[in-house]
Amino acid sequence: MTLSAMEIINDPYLNKGTAFTADERKQFGLAGLVPPAVQTISEQADQAYQQYQTKANDLEKRLFLMQLFNENRVLFYYLFGQHIAEFMPVVYDPTIADTIENYSELFVQPQGAAYLSIDDPESMRMTLKNAANNRDIRLIVVTDAEGILGIGDWGTNGVDIAVGKLMVYTGAAGIDPKQVLPVVLDVGTNNEKLLKDPMYLGNRHERIQGDQYYAFVDQFVDTVESLFPHLYLHWEDFGRDNAANILNQYKDKITTFNDDIQGTGIITLAGILGALNISKEKLTDQVYMSFGAGTAGAGITQRIFDEMVQEGLSEDEARKHFYMVDKQGLLFDDTPGLTPEQKPFTRKRSEFANADELTTLEAAVKAVHPTILVGTSTQPGTFTQPIVAEMSAHTARPIIFPLSNPTKLAEATAENLIQWSDGKALVATGIPAAPVEYKGVTYNIGQANNALVYPGLGLGTIASTAKVLSDGMISAAAHSLGGIVDPDEAGAAVLPPVSKLDVFSQTVANAVAQEALDEKLNEQPIADAKQAVADMKWTPEYADLGSELQARLQDK
Numbered sequence: 001m002t003l004s005a006m007e008i009i010n011d012p013y014l015n016k017g018t019a020f021t022a023d024e025r026k027q028f029g030l031a032g033l034v035p036p037a038v039q040t041i042s043e044q045a046d047q048a049y050q051q052y053q054t055k056a057n058d059l060e061k062r063l064f065l066m067q068l069f070n071e072n073r074v075l076f077y078y079l080f081g082q083h084i085a086e087f088m089p090v091v092y093d094p095t096i097a098d099t100i101e102n103y104s105e106l107f108v109q110p111q112g113a114a115y116l117s118i119d120d121p122e123s124m125r126m127t128l129k130n131a132a133n134n135r136d137i138r139l140i141v142v143t144d145a146e147g148i149l150g151i152g153d154w155g156t157n158g159v160d161i162a163v164g165k166l167m168v169y170t171g172a173a174g175i176d177p178k179q180v181l182p183v184v185l186d187v188g189t190n191n192e193k194l195l196k197d198p199m200y201l202g203n204r205h206e207r208i209q210g211d212q213y214y215a216f217v218d219q220f221v222d223t224v225e226s227l228f229p230h231l232y233l234h235w236e237d238f239g240r241d242n243a244a245n246i247l248n249q250y251k252d253k254i255t256t257f258n259d260d261i262q263g264t265g266i267i268t269l270a271g272i273l274g275a276l277n278i279s280k281e282k283l284t285d286q287v288y289m290s291f292g293a294g295t296a297g298a299g300i301t302q303r304i305f306d307e308m309v310q311e312g313l314s315e316d317e318a319r320k321h322f323y324m325v326d327k328q329g330l331l332f333d334d335t336p337g338l339t340p341e342q343k344p345f346t347r348k349r350s351e352f353a354n355a356d357e358l359t360t361l362e363a364a365v366k367a368v369h370p371t372i373l374v375g376t377s378t379q380p381g382t383f384t385q386p387i388v389a390e391m392s393a394h395t396a397r398p399i400i401f402p403l404s405n406p407t408k409l410a411e412a413t414a415e416n417l418i419q420w421s422d423g424k425a426l427v428a429t430g431i432p433a434a435p436v437e438y439k440g441v442t443y444n445i446g447q448a449n450n451a452l453v454y455p456g457l458g459l460g461t462i463a464s465t466a467k468v469l470s471d472g473m474i475s476a477a478a479h480s481l482g483g484i485v486d487p488d489e490a491g492a493a494v495l496p497p498v499s500k501l502d503v504f505s506q507t508v509a510n511a512v513a514q515e516a517l518d519e520k521l522n523e524q525p526i527a528d529a530k531q532a533v534a535d536m537k538w539t540p541e542y543a544d545l546g547s548e549l550q551a552r553l554q555d556k
């Protein structure tokens with residue numbers, strides 16, 4: 001069996017458009033099916049970038065790039081590689097939030113995703129097999145879309161976050177796009193707007209919860225593990241009640257990762273270490289306050305706590321450095337509605353004369369004087385001027401990270417934080433922020449978004465054939481981002497710039513793979529971690545069509 005010329009052109013992994021060579025056009029019946037000119041990939045990319053620049057806004061730009069992605073993966077990633085910092089906010093957060101909210105209206109094609117319906121579990125295996133289409137799948141990003149960014153429950157529309165996260169894996173770290181699969185678990189939605197929308201494309205019923213939900217998740221894990229034996233399974237944007245349960249269920253059994261818990265923990269720790277490098281302070285001297293102690297907030301807190309223990313504090317000593325504020329206010333051991341992840345970080349009312357008044361962030365900040373404040377609350381504008389002034393009055397260089405996404409949900413803007421703290425605050429934001437000019441200094445703002453770390457973490461884990469993702473590998477990833485920014489430059493950022501994302505993703509991957517080997521977690525013999533990472537890395541170049549087709553036939 002061989003592929004027809006039309007099948008080749010319509011296959012995004014094989015299509016080269018005007019870059020098919022004269023020989024290929026002759027040999028595979030492509031002559032006359034594309035315009036006569038034979039272009040190089042660089043000429044194609046220049047032409048595509050010119051088109052991109054004519055688009056009126058980020059949504060239009062994204063739709064154009066998705067069209068390119070749908071039609072020609074190599075060209076898309078070549079172009080992405082040339083404009084990584086410019087394209088990140090367009091293919092990913094924050095613009096991706098608009099495409100998720102308007103998924104039905106914008107729907108053109110399914111972008112290679114697998115839609116797994118809880119109403120049709122019998123089809124699961126076949127769907128996954130067909131979506132993989134004989135490809136050697138090494139990486140799945142799966143969501144059930146109950147907690148998309150901070151915008152809530154978006155049902156089947158959430159599939160876009162799986163597609164988008166995977167685009168960043170390849171653009172940043174060079175994961176082979178032939179080896180990835182985006183998946184949405186459509187278990188229904190509690191989003192009334194979607195349930196009433198005649199155009200909604202997902203299952204039109206409330207979320208199935210409890211045993212049936214967990215059985216469906218379990219069936220999914222069993223099925224992908226049996227179909228794809230070398231899989232790295234990435235969970236994204238599950239709801240607060242399920243995310244940690246699922247991670248705890250599988251993390252010691254398979255190679256798996258929760259981005260919101262672990263990825264956010266790593267990047268935030270890296271940002272804090274970067275900030276302490278600037279202020280020349282020690283982590284173990286800090287007082288940490290988590291605002292919005294949900295999936296991400298608790299995940300970050302746990303990572304910073306583990307780091308303090310690693311730096312020599314006992315668990316009891318370390319715990320004294322942490323405070324959590326959620327909807328109820330400062331969390332105490334008798335606060336109703338605590339999650340299992342919050343319980344270890346609650347305080348005793350007896351520690352405060354006015355415990356019952358500590359129901360707002362401002363009151364908690366006044367009572368505790370945190371030196372680090374991290375926001376994952378989905379509550380915009382909650383890091384107010386009085387709060388920032390209060391922190392600045394008690395700390396030389398307060399570390400303040402408003403991490404809620406997308407843009408409209410951020411707890412504060414970087415500009416306000418720099419102004420309100422008179423340039424003292426060490427800031428990172430969840431979405432990209434422009435440098436802030438203040439009193440003659442240009443403050444570069446680091447982006448504490450898990451996208452700065454999960455691509456390298458994934459590449460390192462897959463390349464090392466690690467059987468699990470260990471705490472040591474996670475810690476190695478966080479530490480590997482140090483030493484890239486010069487901390488002594490005025491206005492230095494706490495994290496390396498997104499423009500270097502492709503470079504430092506390799507650094508992260510190398511560190512993670514080395515740690516996996518040091519811990520003897522590799523399933524296959526590997527002599528050299530760096531070499532294994534280099535061998536795994538895919539680069540966007542057109543391969544010879546004949547060889548590609550040959551390989552395709554061998555896979556069948």
Ligand SMILES: NC(=O)c1ccc[n+]([C@@H]2O[C@H](COP(=O)([O-])OP(=O)(O)OC[C@H]3O[C@@H](n4cnc5c(N)ncnc54)[C@H](O)[C@@H]3O)[C@@H](O)[C@H]2O)c1
Binds near residue numbers: 260375
């Ligand atoms: N920058 C990053 O890399 C990154 C990573 C993950 C999540 N996030 C962002 O963090 C936010 C939360 O995501 P999540 O997955 O943890 O969601 P989540 O629903 O698990 O957690 C949100 C928490 O905020 C709490 N909250 C709600 N209203 C509050 C209020 N008025 N005061 C205090 N707390 C309040 C909720 O009770 C919950 O515990 C989102 O906006 C998301 O985009 C950012």
Ligand SMILES: O=C(O)C[C@H](O)C(=O)O
Binds near residue numbers: 093150259449
């Ligand atoms: O998707 C992002 O931009 C980061 C994070 O995973 C989130 O949920 O906000």
Ligand SMILES: [Mn+2]
Binds near residue numbers: 149236237259260
């Ligand atoms: Mn997320």
